[in-house]
Amino acid sequence: MSDDIAVGIDLGTSYSCVAAVLDGKPQVLPNEWGEHTHASVVSFLDGASVLVGNNAKKNIITNAENTVYSAKRLIGRFYFSDEVKKAQAVMPYRILEGPNNGVRIGVGDKVFAVPEISALVLKEMKAIAETALGREVRKAVVTCPAYFNDNQRQATKDAGRIAGLEVLRIINEPTAAALAYGFGKDISQRICVYDLGGGTFDVSILEIGKDVFEVLATAGDTYLGGDDFDDRIMAWLADDFLKAHGLDLRQNRFCLQALKEAGEQAKIEVGRDGVADILVPGICRSPEGVVLDLKQRLAGEQFNRMVMDLVQRTFKVCDEALQSAHFTAADIDAVILVGGPTRLPIIRQSVRHYFQREPLTDVDPDQVVALGASIQAAALLDRGAAEAGQASYLLDVTPLSLRVATVGGYTEKIIAKNTPIPIEKAKTFTTSRDGQDKVRIRVVQGESNRVEECELLGEFEFSGFRVSTRGDVSIEVTFEIDPNGIVNVSAMDLETKKRATTSINLSSGLTEQDILRARDTNAGMELAVRPAGA
Amino acid sequence: MDVNFLLEVESRSQALEELDYFEVLRVPTAAAAAEIKAAYYRESRLFHPDRFAALDTAELKDRIGRIYRRVNEAYTVLRDDVKRARYLADVSGPDRARKLRFTEAEESQVKQEQKQKLEEVLGQTPNGRKFYAAALKDAEAGRWEPAERAVKSALMYEPGNARFKELLDRIEKSKPRLDPFKIR
Missing domain, CATH: 2.60.34.10 (Substrate Binding Domain Of DNAk; Chain A, domain 1)
Known part of the structure; x- marks a missing residue:
């Protein structure tokens, strides 16, 4: 064994998580406050410091223009893509066009490429790991949705390099989850990973044969995630408010953010308690000067009806994956749920109904991906494997033709x-x-x-x-x-x-010089420990 | 590392271009699906690049990479019954050396081939094509003399084109002085 260390990082749309294998056991590394998952939110403060994580999330409302979230929805995309247009309509930060149809994000007088924003999230994960482990961390395995295309993977890898990390491997989130589930268990099973994240949905069908994890098929939708569930609640709240008061909350950036937060909170509450009481006092002021509150009650039944079509869409993707693997739902021995939104009863019930079996509950949907990534990170550092063989082999596939x-x-x-x-x-x-x-x-x-x-x-x-x-x-x-x-x-x-000389044109990606320059910028930015003034 | 293994890696990576997919996976041509899968897992445990990721030997890693990419290629074809049957026919035939690596006969590719064939038939040079087309038109209309001139011009550009020669042959045979009383 070498004394080198590599961590596994789940770089999520909404939340990120970092883990490492310690004494042969994969473990999530908490930050100083004991938090295991960290909001993928980057808030630019005055000067050269940035605030990343759960504290930065509060700034989405108070420092809206300088706070970037859900950057993963934009990574590796072209400026003219639908996803970017959609983001422009709802995001409070500025989304600009870069060279070669790339996407840039404007903060104050500075312009960042999307991987630079993700790099700041990775930098925070690196710092959390370094504090928890008490040593420098320079190598990592970073995960991405299985259905990510080459541009998105390349951009994710670039983000790692900008953050000063040697990215040992980009692995697929569902594959990482399967690895965390089956590692060291000596099982032979056919499993399905149902991964509904903040912004993306993936399904992978795997066959585990003891130490071999063979991905048979993968399918996904990079335009479907928990955010879309929030959007449904937001739209309902806003329409209702419009009917009652004649004011459209979506017209104002502050109100929109308050609405978004209320939507997310209501989703979590309705999932946990079966009913959500929404209250945002003083969300806006009417033209007559009356301060208005946003007050609503969302029942479980009503929420389920709101999102039924989104849930249906996930099963269309499941159909596709099973078909590619030449399986039916009955051939699956175990279903693993990954991602926060899979905690929703509507998802659990629908998965149970579709596969005719109880999904596994002993895996933490928020941490399993980072744990799997850390197992792979440790494996890639193991010099002894060349001689003795690896503890596990990941046989993955390409998701797109x-x-x-x-x-x-x-x-x-x-x-x-x-x-x-x-x-x-x-x-x-x-x-x-x-x-x-x-x-x-x-x-x-x-x-x-x-x-x-x-x-x-x-x-x-x-x-x-x-x-x-x-x-x-x-x-x-x-x-x-x-x-x-x-x-x-x-x-x-x-x-x-x-060999012929090769050059690439028309690519939205960053050039080598861009990456090196961004790495220097990134190194010069300080991670704020707590919000300014708090 | 084990010397025998290093030798095996070296000889396998060198012999790669002469091996068919059954040899790559080390299975008999009659192997059942389960055997193919077991062989794939066996070869993966041996040659998966992750096993050697921590080593600094670039040359070894390069060889392992080449072998493993071929293992994956072999598995992709042999796990699919339709592709496997076609592949087996290919490597059992006289063209074996050329067909060791399976190529997808995609519809578009077939179309492309047809188009290419058509191009060969109609000529490979712009002028050859032009004169041949003119010759064909004249020949069809029974204007043998201009047809003969045109096809000879086409042959100037493409002396080896069999189709052009064939047309010239036909024109010469059909010329009116050979059969002046033919009623059209």
Whole structure:
């Protein structure tokens, strides 16, 4: 065993969590106040300090313009995507367009790329781990939703680097949860991980054969999460208030934030107690100067009706995953629930009904992902494994098909979804013009054969091969998906066996210089211990 | 580390291009689905890159990576009955050396091939195509002399094109002086 240490970090949309394996046992590392999960909220204070975590969450209302939350919803996305447009309408912070259709967040007179915001959350997790362990932490395994595409994974990895962490691996959240569940248990089971997070939904079907964790299929929806449940309550509260007082709370940023908090609180309460009493005193003032309170009662039945279609959507994704794995719900031996929203009775009942079995209750849905990540982190540091073998093997898959754009707006599939990774596939392209010195290939991910319905990963340009008449030069392009689920593309002149030079255009990602610059900025920012003035 | 294992890694990574998927997973061609899965797990325990992640030997890691990517590739094909049957036919046939790595015959790819074939038939150079098209049109209309001139021009650009030669042959045979009384 080496004396090096690596932690596992669950970088969530709403909450993050950090864990490490200590004396062979995975454990969540609490912060100084004993909190195990930390809001993924970054609040910029005066000067160069930032407040991250549960304390920063309070600033969503008081320091709305300078407080960034749910950044994960924006990570690795293009500025023109629907998700970004939706976020612009509801987020109090400024969402701007960056170079190459990237997304930037404006805070005061500064502009940050989304991975820079996530890096601040990671920096906080690193600091929590360092305080808890009493030593420096430089290596980590970071998790992401299984259904994240290459851009989102790459951006997550960049965030880790900006935070000064060596990211040993990006692993999928449901896979991490399965690992935490089955590690060291010596079981042979088929399991389903139902992972409903703050902003994303994933389903993975795994077969555990003692030490081998084989992902058979994964499916998901990166536009569906607990936030959407809050939105339903918010909309209901706002519509009701509008009817009663003729005032739309959504028009005012302060009221909107108060509404959002009330929505989230009501969701948690209705899940726990079956009924929620909502009270926000003095939420706004009428034109006549009367101070108005927001007061409502949400019954369990009513809440269930509000979110029924969202719940239904999760089972459509389950259908898809089971079908890909060639299973029916009856073939599943155990169902693991991951993510805070799975505490809701409506979810538990529906899962029970769908799988005809009781979901497991002995795993903590908020911590299981970080625990699994820490197990993998320890495994990747274990030098003895080369000789003695690992305690567990993760065999994961790529969630989306990898395609190249062809003529007329069509695409051609190169690597199918649910193919085990790492994997590589080569394809030969020939030049189509005399004297052609460049070959351009547009790489996309998705299940449609139309290029505009897929997610663009980038345009690769190859040069430095022989220049000859058309059709005479054959370029073999190798598409590789590494164990992080990240796509690498390289090319070679088939005749001379010389590697071609590759450059990437049209990518929303950060350049190497951007990352290094961001790392310096990040290092210069101080993490505030408590809110200024508190 | 075990010397025998290192030697095995070296020889396997070198022989990779000559192995078919059954050899990669070390299973008989008649192996049952359960056997394939067991073999996949066995090879994963041996060659999973995570096992060697903590080592500093880049060369070994590179070799392991190549082997394991091929293990995954083999498993992807052999776990699927339809692909497996097609693959077995491929590697049992005379083209074995060329077909050791399975390629998806995607619909779009088939279409692309058809298009390419059509292109070969119609000529590979713009001028060859142009003259051949003109020759075909003339030949169909029975204008043999311009047809002959055009196809000869096409052959100037693509002397090896069999389809062009075939057309010239046909034109020469159909020329009116060979059969001046034919009523069309």
